[in-house]
Each structure stands twice: as structure tokens, then as C-alpha cells.
Amino acid sequence: MITEVISILVVLLSGTSTEPCIEKRLPQWFLHLGTRDGANKDIINSRTSPGLIDQQSWTDLSTEEYLHREVVKRSPLPLVLLGDQYYYFGIYFKTNYYKANEFCRAHGMNLLSIETEAENSLILKYWKQNLKKVDHIYTSGSDLGEEGNFIWLSTGKPLNFTYWSPPQPDNAGKNEHCVEIWKLAENNYFWNDIPCTASYYFICELPKCSSFCIT
Structure with missing residues (x-):
């Protein structure tokens, strides 16, 4: 003692x-x-x-859910709950891939990584219902590390689900290394590779907190 x-x-x-x-x-x-x-x-x-x-x-803190709930409650950003995940739809200004990633991280979030078909469907459904004038949105997908080998920058994981618009990805001009969701026509949305310096809207997602956050 x-x-x-x-x-x-x-x-x-x-x-x-x-x-x-x-x-x-x-x-x-x-x-x-x-x-x-x-x-x-x-x-x-x-x-x-x-x-x-x-x-x-x-x-x-007794549970990671408590911390996650407090982050959501006190976030200065308008978060949207889709399924069991919170997202921020960055439709208030356009920026390039790098700045979009920087913005998300500065607010305790990650640039969007779409892990499943169900998650992709939820995001497209919300977009179609609420963001009809938006044509392009950045995700965290890129093949900047190795041409043709796309990963989610936010997680480091490969794309285990894809929703490309054929014949994408085509690396047009040998300068398309970032993944966007692209509105081709009314109710027609697909993934597309684009130059990372293009100025578009973006989506951030709030990661589920693990014990790493509080240890």
C-alpha cells in the first residue's frame, strides 16, 4: 500500500x-x-x-458501444445511420481524394469503404432518395500502390465486393487510380475509376471503436 x-x-x-x-x-x-x-x-x-x-x-468505460454512442452524439457533423453504421455525406464542398481522406480523418472518421453488397445497396438507396443532384462521390478505394490492385485505403483490405460499370476500371489516360460512385443516369449508379486529383463530393464513415481506442 x-x-x-x-x-x-x-x-x-x-x-x-x-x-x-x-x-x-x-x-x-x-x-x-x-x-x-x-x-x-x-x-x-x-x-x-x-x-x-x-x-x-x-x-x-464498460463497453465500446458507449464510446461509439458518445462520438455520434457529440459529432459536429450531421451523421446518417444506415443499417448499423453511421455515415457523413460530404456534399457541401468538392475536393480531391487526398483532401477528402484528410477531412474524414480529422473528424474521427474514415473515407468510405464498401465491404458488402448490402452496404452498397443502403448507400445507393439513400443517395437516390436524398441526393438526386449529386453525380460523383469518392470512396477510399484506390490502386495507387499497384496498378490494377485496388484496396480500401481506410482499411488496407482488397475489394471483396465490387460494383463496377463495365468496362471499368479502365485507367483512362493511365491516370485513374481512385474509386468513385458514379451516377450514370436516373437510378443508374456504378463504381468507376477516376483521377485522384478530380474535385468531387465524398462520404465518411464512423468506424466501430475497438479496445484500441481506450487503452
């Missing part, structure tokens, strides 16, 4: 912590949510003064 007290005093006096740093793993806006009510892990006291959530608060 005496040894533990001495260790705590050393940490307090030195201003350092033996706990791993988490600040770089969380978006800046999320680090300023205010302090959490220690008596109830499901409630953040919104009336407390803003500031960093203390390290112990993070390690006390």
Missing part, C-alpha cells in the same frame, strides 16, 4: 502518467467533451466545465 501511494505521488509531482497516451487517437473535437459523471457510466454531465476527459474516465 505504501509503495502504491509513493508511486502515485511520483506521478503527480512529475506531471507524467504511466498510462498510454490516447490523445493522438481521437479527433480534437472529441477531446473536449467535458468531464464524465463517475457515478453513472452512461451519462456525461453536460453542465460541467469543458475540458479533457481524464484518463481514468476512458479506462473505466
Whole structure:
């Protein structure tokens, strides 16, 4: 017991912590949510003064679902729930592939990776119903690392499901290395490879938090 007290005093006096740093793993806006009510892990006291959530608060979180829910609740972006996944449809300004990825990461999200046919269908259904004037949207897909070998940049995984518009991908002009969703005609949407420097809209997705986020 005496040894533990001495260790705590050393940490307090030195201003350092033996706990791993988490600040770089969380978006800046999320680090300023205010302090959490220690008596109830499901409630953040919104009336407390803003500031960093203390390290112990993070390690006390009982489930990754709690953290995910709080990120959603306090995100400055209008998130859309499709299935069990939250998305941000970046239709307020156009940008290139690199800036789109940068924007998503800066807000604690990833540029879109479409893992399944069901996810692709949900996104296209929402697009058709709500974004009828949008013709092009970036995903995180690219073959920048190796021509013809497309991966999702956000996950590093290969495309295990595709929805190309034949004869795409065609690498027209030998300069098309990023994947977009392309509105060819009314209710006719497919994937297409395009130059990564083109300015288009984009979609971010909120990753499910794992224990990495809070350890």
C-alpha cells in the first residue's frame, strides 16, 4: 500500500502518467467533451466545465458501444445511420481524394469503404432518395500502390465486393487510380475509376471503436 501511494505521488509531482497516451487517437473535437459523471457510466454531465476527459474516465468505460454512442452524439457533423453504421455525406464542398481522406480523418472518421453488397445497396438507396443532384462521390478505394490492385485505403483490405460499370476500371489516360460512385443516369449508379486529383463530393464513415481506442 505504501509503495502504491509513493508511486502515485511520483506521478503527480512529475506531471507524467504511466498510462498510454490516447490523445493522438481521437479527433480534437472529441477531446473536449467535458468531464464524465463517475457515478453513472452512461451519462456525461453536460453542465460541467469543458475540458479533457481524464484518463481514468476512458479506462473505466464498460463497453465500446458507449464510446461509439458518445462520438455520434457529440459529432459536429450531421451523421446518417444506415443499417448499423453511421455515415457523413460530404456534399457541401468538392475536393480531391487526398483532401477528402484528410477531412474524414480529422473528424474521427474514415473515407468510405464498401465491404458488402448490402452496404452498397443502403448507400445507393439513400443517395437516390436524398441526393438526386449529386453525380460523383469518392470512396477510399484506390490502386495507387499497384496498378490494377485496388484496396480500401481506410482499411488496407482488397475489394471483396465490387460494383463496377463495365468496362471499368479502365485507367483512362493511365491516370485513374481512385474509386468513385458514379451516377450514370436516373437510378443508374456504378463504381468507376477516376483521377485522384478530380474535385468531387465524398462520404465518411464512423468506424466501430475497438479496445484500441481506450487503452
